[in-house]
Amino acid sequence: MLTIDAQVHAYERDHPARPWAGVLRGPAEVTGEQMVAAMDAVGVDGALLVSPFTMYQYDASYALEVYAKYPGRFGLIKPVDPADPNVGVTIAEWAATKGVVGIRIMLNRDGVSTDAADPGLNRVLAVAARHSLTVNMMATGRLAQAGELAARNPATAIVIDHLGLPQPHEPPAPPQPFADLPKLLALAAHNNVAVKITGACTLSHQPFPYPDIWDPICRIVDTFGVDRCMWGTDWTRAVALLTYRQGVDAFRVTDRLSDGDRAALFAGTLQRIYRWSPSKG
Numbered sequence: 001m002l003t004i005d006a007q008v009h010a011y012e013r014d015h016p017a018r019p020w021a022g023v024l025r026g027p028a029e030v031t032g033e034q035m036v037a038a039m040d041a042v043g044v045d046g047a048l049l050v051s052p053f054t055m056y057q058y059d060a061s062y063a064l065e066v067y068a069k070y071p072g073r074f075g076l077i078k079p080v081d082p083a084d085p086n087v088g089v090t091i092a093e094w095a096a097t098k099g100v101v102g103i104r105i106m107l108n109r110d111g112v113s114t115d116a117a118d119p120g121l122n123r124v125l126a127v128a129a130r131h132s133l134t135v136n137m138m139a140t141g142r143l144a145q146a147g148e149l150a151a152r153n154p155a156t157a158i159v160i161d162h163l164g165l166p167q168p169h170e171p172p173a174p175p176q177p178f179a180d181l182p183k184l185l186a187l188a189a190h191n192n193v194a195v196k197i198t199g200a201c202t203l204s205h206q207p208f209p210y211p212d213i214w215d216p217i218c219r220i221v222d223t224f225g226v227d228r229c230m231w232g233t234d235w236t237r238a239v240a241l242l243t244y245r246q247g248v249d250a251f252r253v254t255d256r257l258s259d260g261d262r263a264a265l266f267a268g269t270l271q272r273i274y275r276w277s278p279s280k281g
Contacts, residue, residue, distance in 0.1 A: 001262065001263060001266055001267070002045055002263075002266065002267040002277075003043060003044045003045050003248070003266045003267060004044070004045060004046045004047060004048070004230075004266065004267045004270050004271070004277075004278060005039070005044050005046070005047035005048070005231075005232045005233055005235070005248075006047075006048055006196045006197075006198050006230045006231060006232030006270055007047075007048055007050050007161065007162075007196060007198045007199075007232040007233070007234050007235075008035055008039075008047040008048070008049055008050070008232070008233065008234075008235045008236070009030065009049070009050055009051075009052040009234075009235065009236050009237070010030050010031060010032045010034075010035045010049060010052075010062065010063065010066050010236075011029060011030060011031075011052055011055050011056070011062060011236075012029055012031060012062060013028050013029040014055075018056070018059075018061065018062060020054075020055045020056070021054065021055060021056065021057045022054040022055065023054070023055075024052075024054045024055070024169060024237065025169045025170055025240060026169070026236050026237065026239050026240065027236060027239060030235075030236045031066075032065070032066030032069055032070060033069075035047075035049075035066070035235070036070055036073060038235070038244045039073070039244075041244075041245070042244060042245045042248045042249070043248075044248060045073075045267075045278045045280070046072070046073050046074065046075070046277070046278020046279075047073065047074055047075075047232075047278075048074070048075045048076075048077055048101065048102070048232070048270070048274065048276075049063050049066060049067065049074040049075065049076055049077070050063075050077045050078075050104060050136070051063040051076075051077065051078045051079065053079045053104070053106055053109075053138075057079070058078065058079055058080060058081055058090075060076070060078035060094075063076055063078065064076070064097070064099075067098075067099045071098070071099060072278055072279035072280055073278055073280070074099065074278075075099060075100075075101035075102075075274055075276040075278075076097070076099045076100045076101060076102075077100075077101060077102040077103060077104050077136055078094060078100075078103060078104065079103070079104040079105070079106055080094075080103045080104070080105065080124060082105060082112065082113070082118070082120035082121045082123070082124045083111070083112070083113075083120050084120075087120065087123060087124055087127070088123060088127045091103060091124065091127045091128060091131060091133065092127065092131060094133075095131035095132070095133050100133070101133070101134065101274040101275070101276045102128075102133050102134040102135065102136055102159075102274060103124070103128055103133055103134075103135055103136065104135070104136040104137070104138065104161070105121065105124060105135060105136070105137050105138065106138045107121075107137055107138055107139045107142045107145065107146060108138055108139060108140045108141050108142050109138075114142070114145060116145050116148030116149050116152060117152075121149060122149070122152060122153065125149060125152075125153040125156040125158075126153060126156070128156055129153065129155045129156040129157075132275070134157040134158075134159055134273055134274050135156055135157065135158050135159070136159050136161055136196075137149075137158055137159065137160055137161060138161045138162070139160055139161070139164050140162070140164060140165060140166050140167075141166070143160075143164045143180065143183040143184055143186070143187065144183065144186075146158070146160060146164070146187060146193075147186060147187050147189075147190060147193075150187065150190040150192055150193050151190060153192070154190075154191075154192055155192070156192060157192055157194070157273055158190075158192055158193050158194070159193075159194045159195070159196055159230075159273065160184065160187065160193060160194070160195050160196065161196050161198065162196060162198050162199045162234060163184060163195060163196070163197060163198070163199070163200060163203075163220070164180065164183070164184045164187075164195070165177060165178065165180055165181070165184065165203065166180075167199045167202050167203060167234070167237070168202055168241065169237060169240060170240040170241065171240065171241055172205070173202060173203050173204060173205050173241075174203070177203035177204075177205075178203065178216040181216055181219065181220075184220065185219065185220065185223045185224075188223045188224045188225075188228075193224075193228070194224065194228040194229065194230065194269065194273055195220060195224055195228060195229050195230070196230055196232055197217060197220065197221075197229055197230065197231050197232070197265065198230075198231070198232035198233065198234045199232075199233065199234035199237065199238055200213050200217060201213065201233075201238070201241070201242050201246065201247050201250050202234075202237075202238050202241045202242065208242065208246045208249075208250060209246075209249070209250045209253050209254060210250050214254060214256040217256075218256055221261065221265075226260075226261045226264040226265060226269065227264060227268075227269055227272070228269065229264070229265055229269060230264075230265060230269045230270045230273070231251050231265040231266055233247035233248065235247065251265065251266070
């Protein structure tokens with residue numbers, strides 16, 4: 001079965017030529033080579049490579065280097081700054097870059113407007129639509145605003161990162177990890193909104209294969225429809241909670257998904273929304 005991870009990150013060690021802006025708990029590096037090796041070991045054919053905001057902010061130069069080495073394995077996504085008056089130019093240039101499939105708004109970051117009418121946010125969404133780019137939205141704590149933005153920009157394809165829920169960087173999982181699930185499910189009313197079921201295993205209070213996550217995940221799939229849901233690991237953020245293989249195999253071994261649902265979650269939905277497929281050739 002074709003398997004595409006909807007979100008992975010790659011980064012070098014912190015060094016003067018490409019210094020980190022911040023630090024996340026995790027490996028000192030996960031290079032493109034290491035990410036491809038991890039994917040090959042568990043039969044993941046391709047992935048959306050999201051330039052990590054914590055390390056590199058709006059600089060996607062390392063992701064571009066990785067793509068140049070492995071052009072068939074990754075579709076590229078970078079964060080953009082809605083407060084930048086030249087963000088439209090940035091998006092247009094990014095859209096013209098080989099391998100690009102989308103952009104990302106870090107909606108939950110301090111300093112990002114909480115107003116759904118904010119001109120910068122709406123500019124990003126409108127320009128992305130003109131360039132046929134999918135907008136990935138980190139909307140934890142801001143799901144209502146995400147819905148309002150989706151309503152204002154019905155021509156823009158929006159994907160909610162990581163179920164729109166708080167996810168840990170290290171154990172334990174939050175006491176009530178799915179407390180905001182009703183807020184996420186409300187977004188299904190907007191036909192232009194899809195959901196990355198990424199990092200879901202990090203929300204479990206039980207060991208592999210994480211049986212306690214399936215009732216809420218099935219509610220998401222039932223509410224949005226499997227054609228608006230996609231699987232992914234959020235590797236490397238999840239390294240302190242599970243292995244890459246566990247993040248993949250949990251969705252392979254569960255009996256809560258039909259073969260058709262699994263095919264859509266692992267590849268079909270992503271291929272349609274991002275208009276991208278991997279190639280090992």
